[in-house]
Amino acid sequence: MENKRKRPPAFKIEIPASVEEKVDILEKMKKVRSHLVEKLSRPVNNFDIIENLLDFWIKSKSENTESERAKIPGAYISATRSQVNQDFFVTSLPSVKKLMATAESHGKYCGGKLIVKKVIKRGHVASLKISCISTNRARHSYQWSSSPYLPNGKYLINERINHAFLCSGMLPSHYTRFCNGARMGILSVDARDNFFKKYKIFVKEEYEESTNTALLEEIGSYEDLDGIDIITDARHGWRKNAQDTSVVAIGEQTHKVLNCVHVTKADDPVTQRHEKHGTEQVYRELDQKQVSVKVHTHDRNMAINKLVKQSKNGLTTNQNDTWHAVKSVKKAMATVSSGPMYLKERKWSEELHDKVESVATHFHWSIRNSEGDASRLTANLDNIVEHYKGNHKECHSTSRCRTDPNYESKRVIIQSPVAEKLLNSVIKNSIIYKNPNDFRLGRDTFFVESFNNTLNIYEDKRIAFGTEQYKTRSYLGTCHWNENVGREITSITYKRDPKAPRRLKGKKNYKKKTFVFRENIWNRYMKNVFSKRRK
Structure with a gap:
């Protein structure tokens, strides 16, 4: 039986088209077929036609793409040795887009090359005069600024950098040296002063x-709404005979600044009385807001002690910082524990x-375990000598010297009458023993001292600021503190510190600080700038 001839494999392509379009396509394929037959010198079918057409299109497209790429300049710029000392300026994305749009628009109707004719520095902004080099008589010129304008006629970049300069706490001398070193332009003193006058509001x-x-x-934060507890302290603007003083009141629970009063020599010519003057103003403003103070803690300023005890008629409990008081005890102990032979x-x-x-440590323990009772505090202090003599009859019932039958003191037992007398004198001459009512609650001013460190960012004690500058910088320091105090911790690092070998708590690692207050101030200022335009 004769074998049938096998047909080669084939596939169909369905093309949607009308009868007229079909005839037109077939005519074109017929022309292509004739060209291919002449070129290839052999018969061709529909597969050859389609394959050659597609290859031709792909090849032509890739050649066009490569030629286009060859015309596009690279974005990488290599600095030459002569360019490293050039002046710089600050720009913004909208300004760059405007420059690109200007160049694109110019290229549509003029083949001339754009060049920079002149650069004028205005603070941190540059104003460029751009012209084209054309063979035609018509020369085109443009003025481009590296910063957009605000409705008040000022450059946005200069205003923003002015804002950053003020909110960072940077000193004018630091700003000047930084800008001159970077060669990025600098805002004049008048420009900064004019901005400050509007911005301080x-x-x-x-x-x-x-x-x-x-x-x-x-x-x-209090269950009963009959008053709050505050901590106050004074920070002088200079180290001696200060013109300015910041008297701060911090809440005992939230540790946030409730008021920061600025006192100058115009209020009282004696710097030592500034803390009392500021504290009185704190109380006046709290009274205006109908907020009473239950407990007032401070660094044992005798004038404040008298003010709280006499002026508040017993409604406010006066408390002094325990850390400073115990520090004086340590100094006294150092004098009776060593000396010349x-x-x-x-x-x-x-x-x-x-x-x-x-x-x-025993002093701190005695205060913390007095339960707010002055007589118990005194009794705890009286027992210190007996404890170190080995007599633990009056020690606290939870102390190890009472609960552990095998307890042995690590300290040398006092047997000498002289040692007993000296230790007794240190204890009974301490301000805590003499004034137990001022320490019975065991309060401290740690957070006020920490706040004063924050103020150092904005108010350098070596600089004599003007009154308005000092007040504004105090406001910035307060906003900085209130936003970041009490933020969460991420971990605790335990590291031996040779300066504090008995420390067991470890160092807390806090979350990164935030500065939302800066954006709030900027938004307030911008709102004012744009509202004036609408008017």
Whole structure:
């Protein structure tokens, strides 16, 4: 039987088209077929036609793409040795887009090349005069600025950098050196002063909102709404005979600044009285807001002690910082635990050499465990000598010396009458023993001292600021503190510190600081700028 001829494999392509379009396509394929037959010198079918057409199109497209790429200049710029000392300026994305649009528009109707004819520096902004080099008589010229304009006629970039300069706490001398070193332009003193006069209003608004919110949070943190506890302290603007003083009041619960009063020599010519003057103003403003103070803690300023005890008629409890008081105890212990040999067992005793830190710790423990009772605090302090003599009858029932039958003291037992007398004198001459009512609650001013460190960012004690500058910088420091105090911790690092070998708590690692207050101040200022345009 004769084998049938096998047909080669084939596939169909369905093309949607009308009868006229079909005839037109077939005519074109017929022409292509004739060209291919002449070129290839062999018969061709529809597959050859389609394959050659597609290859031709792909090849022509790739050649066009490569030629287009060859015309596009690279974005990489290599600096030459002569360019490294050039002046710089700051620009913004809208300004760059405007420059690109200008160049594109110019290229549509003119083949001339654009060049920079002149550069004028205005602060951190550059104004460029751009012209084209054309063979035609018509020359085109453009003026381009690296910053958009605000409705008040100022450059946005200059205003923003002015804002950053003020909110960072940077000193004018630092700003000048930085800008001159970077060769990025500099804002004149007049420009900065004019900006500050308008800007300080919005800094004060942010400060008032921050402190008012802090006061509401402090009031809400107490179960009974009969008053709040505050911590106050004074920070002088200079190291001696200061013109300016910041008297700050911080909430005991939230640790946020409730008020930061600025006192100058115009209010009181004696710097030492500034803290009292500022504290009185703090109380006046709290009274205006109908907020009473239950407990007032400070660094044992005797004028403040008298003010609180007499002016408040017993409605406010006066408390002094325990850390400073115990620090004086440690100094006194150092004098009776060591000294010259000819005064040994007269002015100092060797039995006390290992008790400087432990006595200080015992003072702290006595305050913390007095339960707010002055008589119990005194009794706890009286028992210190007996404890180191080995008599633990009056020690606290939870102390290890009472609960552990195998307890042995690490300290040298006091046996010398001189050592006992010296230790007794240190304890009974301490301000805590003499004034137990001022320490019975065990309050401290740690957060005020920490706030003063934050103020150092904005108010350098080596610089004599003007009154308005000082107040504004105090406001910025307050906003900075209130936004970041009490933020969460991410971890605790335990690292031995040779300066504090007995420290067991470790170092807290806090979350990164935020500076929302800066954006709030900027937005307030911009709102004012754009609202004037609408008017």
